[in-house]
Amino acid sequence: MKTLAIIGSGELGMQIANFAIQDNHYQKVVFFDDFETSSEKSGYEVLGGTEKIEQAFEDKKFDELMIGIGYNHLEKRKEIYLKYSTNIPFGKVVHSTTIQDSSSKILDGTVIYPGTILDKNVVISENCLLNLGCIIAHDSKIGGHSFFAPGVKIAGFVTTGEKCFLGINSTIIDNKNITNDVKLGGNTTVTKDLEESGTYVGSPARKIK
Secondary structure, eight states, rough: OOOOEEOSHHHHHHHHHHHHHHHTTEEEEEOOEEEEEEEETTTTTEEOSGGGGGHHHHHTOOOEEEOOGGGGGGHHHHHHHHHHHHTTTTTTTTTTOOOOOOOOOOOOOOOEEEEEOOOTEEEEOOOOOOOOOOOEOOOOOEEOEEEEEOOOOOOOEEEEEOOOOEEETTOTTOOOOEEEEEEETTEEEESSOOOSSEETTTTTTTOOO
């Protein structure tokens, strides 16, 4: 029996658990959560806080690890991944409805929600989350620890940096480069390279902070 451990038992963690079990990626899910005092939540076992992860892995209480922390804490997602990935294998949940070209790559720790399309030579780096119905066109690369809301559309030959959050229905046209730590508001359209970290909104995208 293959067991997935998820850090964070909030709504995002529960969504990942649901996909992991219902889509037959894992047979069991357990949680670690620094803010949950109960040993059980929504029918899943909570093994304690993050300080118990390494011992629990040594005790074979789980096989692979994932992070269920949302887009407001992307730096924390990266920090946790780097802390544990050298000694503990990270899992991967790619929903069975994903259309994935055989040349594309999805690195460990990543969750792909239903209805996503990954075209030729796409690379989704480590510890990313792509929500419902994202479309990533050919030869685009998504930087690690990034988080995409539903309906994100990225054209060909786009590169996004690490820890980027792309809001619902945001769009990046072809041949554009996005630096690290960029946040796009919902329905934002990127028509030129974004070389400064910050928050962008509108069509075309403009920096607001």
